[in-house]
Amino acid sequence: MTGLRLMAVHAHPDDEASKGAATSARYAAEGNDVMVVTLTGGERGDILNPAMDRPEVAANIGTIRREEMAKAAAELGVQHRWLGYVDSGLPQGDPLPPLPSDSFALVPIEEPIAKLVAVIREFRPHVMTTYDENGGYPHPDHIRCHEVSMAAFDAAADPEQFPEAGEPWTVSKIYYNHGFMRARMQLLNDECKKHGYKGPFDEWLERWPADDDTFDRRVTTRVPCADFFDARDAALRAHASQIPPDSSFFAVPREFERRLWPTEDFELARSRVPTSTPEDDLFAGVETK
Numbered sequence: 001m002t003g004l005r006l007m008a009v010h011a012h013p014d015d016e017a018s019k020g021a022a023t024s025a026r027y028a029a030e031g032n033d034v035m036v037v038t039l040t041g042g043e044r045g046d047i048l049n050p051a052m053d054r055p056e057v058a059a060n061i062g063t064i065r066r067e068e069m070a071k072a073a074a075e076l077g078v079q080h081r082w083l084g085y086v087d088s089g090l091p092q093g094d095p096l097p098p099l100p101s102d103s104f105a106l107v108p109i110e111e112p113i114a115k116l117v118a119v120i121r122e123f124r125p126h127v128m129t130t131y132d133e134n135g136g137y138p139h140p141d142h143i144r145c146h147e148v149s150m151a152a153f154d155a156a157a158d159p160e161q162f163p164e165a166g167e168p169w170t171v172s173k174i175y176y177n178h179g180f181m182r183a184r185m186q187l188l189n190d191e192c193k194k195h196g197y198k199g200p201f202d203e204w205l206e207r208w209p210a211d212d213d214t215f216d217r218r219v220t221t222r223v224p225c226a227d228f229f230d231a232r233d234a235a236l237r238a239h240a241s242q243i244p245p246d247s248s249f250f251a252v253p254r255e256f257e258r259r260l261w262p263t264e265d266f267e268l269a270r271s272r273v274p275t276s277t278p279e280d281d282l283f284a285g286v287e288t289k
Contacts, residue, residue, distance in 0.1 A: 003288035005033040007125035007171075008078075009116070009149045011104075011141040012042040012087060013069035014242045017235035018249065019136070019177040020129055021076060022225035023264045023282070025232060028077035032283075035079040035123050039112065039145055040104045041065060042242075044089035049244040057241060064241055071238035075231055079123075083115050088140045105140035109147060114162045116152040121166035126286045128153060129266065132176040132218075149174070153270065172273045172286045175266040181215045182208050184261050191256045200251030219265045220277040221284075226262035229254055 006027050010016045016024070016036045028034040042065045047053045057064060066082075073080040088103035099106055120128075130149035135142025155161040157170040185201040185208075193199050233250065236243045243249060268277060275285035 004283050004286065005035070005123060005125045005127075006282065007035045007037060007120065007123060007128045009037045009039070009128060009130045009145060011039050011131070011135075011139065011145040012045060013038055013065045013072070014042065014045075014236070014239040016069075016076070016078075017072050017232065017239055017243075019131075019179050020264055020266070021232035021235050022228040023223045023266075024078050025076045025228040025235075026223070026225045027282075029228065033079065033123075034077070035081060035119075035125070036073060036076075037081045037083060037116065037119055038069060039083045039116075039148070040085045040087040040141055041082070042087050044087040044100075045242055047241050048247075049240055049242070051244070052241050061241065065239075068239045068241060072235040075234040075238055077231070081119055081123075083112060083119070085112060088144075090139050099140060103140070105144045109144070109151070112144075112148045113151045113155060114165055116148055117156045117162045118165035120152055120156040120171065121169045124169045126172045126288070127282045128171050128174040129177055129282070130174065130269075132178075132267065132269075136177060136180070146176075150269075170272060173271045173275070173282070174269050175221065175282060176218075176269050178215050178219050178265045178267055181219070181265065182210075182212060183216045184265075187260055188252045188256060191260060192252060195253075195256075197251075197253075200248045218267045220268040221266040221279040221282060222263035223266065223282060224263050224280060226258040229257060 008016060008020055008024055024034050041062050043062045085104035086102045088099050088105040091097050131142050131146045133146055135146055153171055153174045157168055159168045189199045189201040236249055273285040
């Protein structure tokens with residue numbers, strides 16, 4: 001055991017499998033303690049797998065998503081903790097409809113901050129990962145996940161904040177996940193076409209301006225984890241209600257991905273330890289304690 005601990009904070013079950021999953025699996029396999037914290041139950045996520053789009057599944061979606069999350073955590077080899085909030089759903093329309101009254105995004109923010117601080121002080125991670133200020137994409141729960149994570153990163157170290165939540169703990173670093181980058185999608189899409197496959201990301205790339213490298217420019221840290229892409233895929237498949245077998249997640253042959261883009265990519269948002277970028281390790285500069 002190295003004594004290093006990583007906490008990945010996510011909004012919904014399945015987010016942990018699509019964002020940083022191979023990195024989590026790699027660090028866990030190397031003997032580090034890795035915990036995924038899921039803020040909501042994902043109850044308002046659509047059933048995206050036609051094979052599971054049945055009334056009995058819809059009626060029990062909260063239970064099913066908890067079962068799927070347990071399977072995904074086992075595939076990654078990580079610990080898991082629910083924070084216990086209700087999925088806000090993704091409002092659509094113009095004007096946008098109001099969120100349901102029980103939504104996580106409407107809960108007074110001090111409450112989930114206090115709960116996450118308690119988990120941080122119990123688990124004592126050296127490093128956290130979360131989403132950027134836009135949530136990675138503007139889902140209200142993703143944006144709130146960013147807000148809660150960043151506030152808890154600070155509050156956990158402050159003995160005057162939430163004293164009932166345990167002894168203070170200072171997290172050394174916090175990162176944003178950056179998995180959906182245009183350069184990566186273009187490279188893998190081109191390779192698929194070069195070998196006679198249909199371009200799995202054609203529609204995405206048509207909507208994404210070719211000169212928009214916003215996310216690419218923000219990356220500071222590329223973690224080699226190609227050996228754990230299979231674990232990531234197994235975790236994705238565990239979320240069977242959300243990830244259909246023909247999902248674009250699985251469309252790129254893994255030998256292409258391992259050869260052309262063998263990393264998962266992050267942005268160092270805050271560090272309390274000396275480090276320099278670019279990095280290839282989330283624990284760079286961290287000493288065990």
